[in-house]
Every structure is written in C-alpha cells, then in structure tokens.
Amino acid sequence: MSQKQGNRSIGFKKGNLKTFSFFLIFSAVIWVFVQFSKEYTQVVQIPVKYVNAPLDKSISEDKPRFLELRLQDNGFVIFWDFKIFKPSLSIDLSTALEKNGQLIYVLENHRDTIAEQLGIDFEKSRFLTDEIVIDFQLKKEKKIAVIPQTELSYAVGYSAGERVSIDPDSIKVSGPENVIDTISRVKTLPLILNNISKDLSGEIALDTTNLGMLSFYKNKVKYSQKVEKFTEGKMKIDVEVLNVPPEINLVIFPKEVVVYYQVNLEDYEKVNASDFEVICDYASLQRGDDFMIAEIVKKPDYVNNLRLNERKIQFIIKR
Numbered sequence: 001m002s003q004k005q006g007n008r009s010i011g012f013k014k015g016n017l018k019t020f021s022f023f024l025i026f027s028a029v030i031w032v033f034v035q036f037s038k039e040y041t042q043v044v045q046i047p048v049k050y051v052n053a054p055l056d057k058s059i060s061e062d063k064p065r066f067l068e069l070r071l072q073d074n075g076f077v078i079f080w081d082f083k084i085f086k087p088s089l090s091i092d093l094s095t096a097l098e099k100n101g102q103l104i105y106v107l108e109n110h111r112d113t114i115a116e117q118l119g120i121d122f123e124k125s126r127f128l129t130d131e132i133v134i135d136f137q138l139k140k141e142k143k144i145a146v147i148p149q150t151e152l153s154y155a156v157g158y159s160a161g162e163r164v165s166i167d168p169d170s171i172k173v174s175g176p177e178n179v180i181d182t183i184s185r186v187k188t189l190p191l192i193l194n195n196i197s198k199d200l201s202g203e204i205a206l207d208t209t210n211l212g213m214l215s216f217y218k219n220k221v222k223y224s225q226k227v228e229k230f231t232e233g234k235m236k237i238d239v240e241v242l243n244v245p246p247e248i249n250l251v252i253f254p255k256e257v258v259v260y261y262q263v264n265l266e267d268y269e270k271v272n273a274s275d276f277e278v279i280c281d282y283a284s285l286q287r288g289d290d291f292m293i294a295e296i297v298k299k300p301d302y303v304n305n306l307r308l309n310e311r312k313i314q315f316i317i318k319r
Contacts, residue, residue, distance in 0.1 A: 043070050043128070046087065046118065050134075052094040055215040056174050059093070059103070060135040068128040071120070087118050091132060105132040139174035139215065145185040146171060146206070146221050155197040159230040159262055161302060164191070164200065167222045171206075175214035186211070191223065200225040230262045233303075237276045239294055239313055243283035249318040250282070257294055258309040267302045275300045280313050290314065 045066040053059050067089065095110070096103040107114065107127050115122060148164050166188070173180065188204045201224045208216060238256050259276055277298035285292065291312045299306060 041070065043068050045069075046089050048089050048091055048132075050091050050093055052092050054094060054103075054136075055217055056139050056141060057103075057136040058139050058176065060137075063134045064129075064132055067132075069118075069120070070126050070128060071124065089114065089117055093134070096132075096134075101135060101137070103134045103136055105134075107131060140177045140180050141172060141174045142180055143170045143172050144183055145169065147185050147187045148204075148223060149187050149190045149207070151190060151192045152196060152200075152225075153194045154227065155195045157229055157231070158197045158227055159304065160225050160227050161264065161304060162226065164223050164225045167224070168218070169221075171221070172217040173214045174217075179213050183211070183214070186216075188221065188223075196227055199227050228264045228266075231265055231268060232260060233263050233268060233271055234258050234260045235271065235273050235276060237273055237278045239278050239280060241280045241282055241292070241313075241315075243281055245282075250315055251318060252280070252292075252313050252315045254310060254313070257311075257313075259296060259299075260307050260309070261299070261303040262305040263303045267300075271300060271303065278308070 046069050048064055048067055050059070050063065091105055092110075092113075093103055093105070096105040098104075107130060111122055114120075146166050146169055148166050150164050152160075152164070154160070171186070173183070173186075187207045189207050191204055193200070202222070203220045204223055205220050206216060206218075208214070208219070235258070236256050237259050239252060239254070241250060241252060244250050257278055259278065261271070263271060275298070276296065278294050279297050280292035280294050282292065291314050294308055294311050294313050296306055296308065
C-alpha cells in the first residue's frame with residue numbers, strides 16, 4: 001500500500017471517530033434532557049434559619065435545622081433550584097404562636113411567605129411536618145444606664161457648657177438572671193471628634209462586646225451637644241481661710257487670686273466677683289507646711305474651664 005493510501009485510511013478512521021463521538025455526545029445530551037424533562041417526586045432538605053426571636057425569651061438550641069419538603073416537579077427544577085442553589089428558609093419567630101412554654105410556627109399560616117422564599121407551588125409541594133415547635137424560657141428584664149464614651153476637642157474659641165446628651169439615657173435589656181444581675185450600665189462605642197465648631201448630633205452604637213448572652217432592645221442611641229462660641233474672662237477674688245483657731249492671728253499672701261474662666265459671649269456681662277468663692281482650709285495643714293492650697297468652691301453654672309493664677313497661699317502666724 002502506498003503512503004498516500006495509508007494516509008487516506010487514517011484520515012477516514014479519524015473522521016469516523018469524530019462523527020461517532022459527536023452522535024454519542026448528542027445522544028447523551030438528548031437522553032439527559034428527556035430524563036430531566038420527566039416529572040419526579042423527591043424529598044429534599046431545606047435549611048432553616050430563625051430570625052426576630054422575641055427579646056424577652058431564651059430560645060432552646062434544640063430546634064430543627066432542616067425541614068423536609070416533598071417536591072413533585074420536573075428534574076430540571078428539582079436539580080437546578082434545590083440541588084445546585086440549595087435555598088434556605090427564614091422563619092420569623094416574632095409571628096409564631098405561644099403555648100405552654102413553646103413557640104409554634106404553623107407552616108400553613110405562612111404559605112405565601114414560604115412560597116415566595118423557596119419559589120415553590122404548594123399544589124405540587126408539601127412539607128412532611130405541619131409546624132415547627134421550639135421550647136423557650138422567659139428572660140429577666142431590666143433597664144441599664146447608657147454611658148457615653150467621648151473624646152472631643154473644640155476649635156479655638158468654641159466650647160460646650162454641658163456634657164454630651166444621650167437619648168435614651170437608659171435602655172431595656174433581657175437575659176439569663178445570673179448574667180443580667182451583674183450589669184448596671186453599658187457604654188457606647190467611642191465618639192472621637194476634633195476641631196468642633198458647631199452643634200453635635202447623630203447616632204452611636206452601644207459597645208456590646210462580651211455581652212452576647214444579653215438581648216438589647218436598642219443597639220443605638222442618639223447623642224447631641226450644643227456648641228457655642230466662648231471667650232475667656234478673669235476676675236480677682238478674695239481668698240477666705242476656714243477653720244482658723246480663734247487664738248491664732250493668721251496672715252496670708254496673696255490675699256486675692258485671679259480666677260480665669262470660659263464663658264459664652266452672651267453671658268459674659270453677667271459674671272460678677274460675688275459669683276465666685278475661693279477658700280483655703282487651715283484644718284488640712286500638716287506639720288511643717290508653710291502654704292495652703294486654694295480651691296474654687298463656688299462658681300456660676302454657665303462658666304467652665306476654671307483655673308487660678310496661684311493655688312499656693314503662703315501664710316505666717318503673728319504672735
């Protein structure tokens with residue numbers, strides 16, 4: 001046989017093999033298509049997740065994780081919708097019935113919601129159970145204070161006369177009695193703001209780190225603070241010494257100190273020397289002391305950031 005005839009024979013065999021392979025694959029595809037087009041009845045497992053559990057109830061961990069659904073549909077639907085994508089079902093426990101320490105979720109009462117989630121037709125589908133039953137225990141409830149964590153710095157000439165306000169300033173929580181009895185307050189996440197020159201307002205989340213066993217009826221609170229333009233003022237105030245024994249003739253110097261303070265521009269003219277009181281306590285002296293510490297014990301409510309030009313008050317005792 002010549003080389004040309006041999007090549008034709010090999011080419012012919014390769015062509016036959018390609019044709020055979022094509023028809024084999026085509027036949028297989030047609031067979032699969034025919035088989036999947038048929039209607040089947042099959043039981044599939046639907047994963048269940050639970051949402052909106054009542055905050056005043058401790059839900060048992062022993063609850064169904066899957067529901068069995070009997071499907072009657074063509075193979076394509078069963079394979080594609082329930083084998084490949086594997087849908088899950090969200091059970092809203094806030095809509096469940098309560099009876100004898102149990103939450104009862106009746107599937108028939110939620111057909112529309114279930115059908116929408118799973119994309120099924122209840123004429124061809126049926127769950128093998130009629131309801132989900134979950135045991136629960138009532139939690140203990142109490143109100144705890146909300147404590148803001150703030151790191152605030154103001155632009156030059158601005159300040160706030162009051163602390164950051166929180167609304168609400170207390171929230172309701174629930175949880176196991178042995179846990180809830182040990183907590184009386186919860187902090188917010190840190191609120192860090194710089195160069196503040198206008199009123200503050202917004203929302204901030206609670207810091208529930210390591211409090212996973214408790215249910216919080218609110219996870220955020222509102223905060224606010226009025227920020228005003230301030231100026232610095234100063235006032236000379238006489239120093240008063242308390243608790244000096246009557247037999248002692250005490251002389252102090254300086255006899256007056258300067259109080260520096262911040263005040264809102266609108267209130268600047270209202271400040272008077274009589275609004276302040278600076279004292280030293282003779283009874284606080286220790287042996288060998290030759291000075292007393294001055295303290296501001298009275299001030300107007302609308303001033304802040306007070307300081308003295310001199311806190312050490314020297315004294316001598318005249319015989």
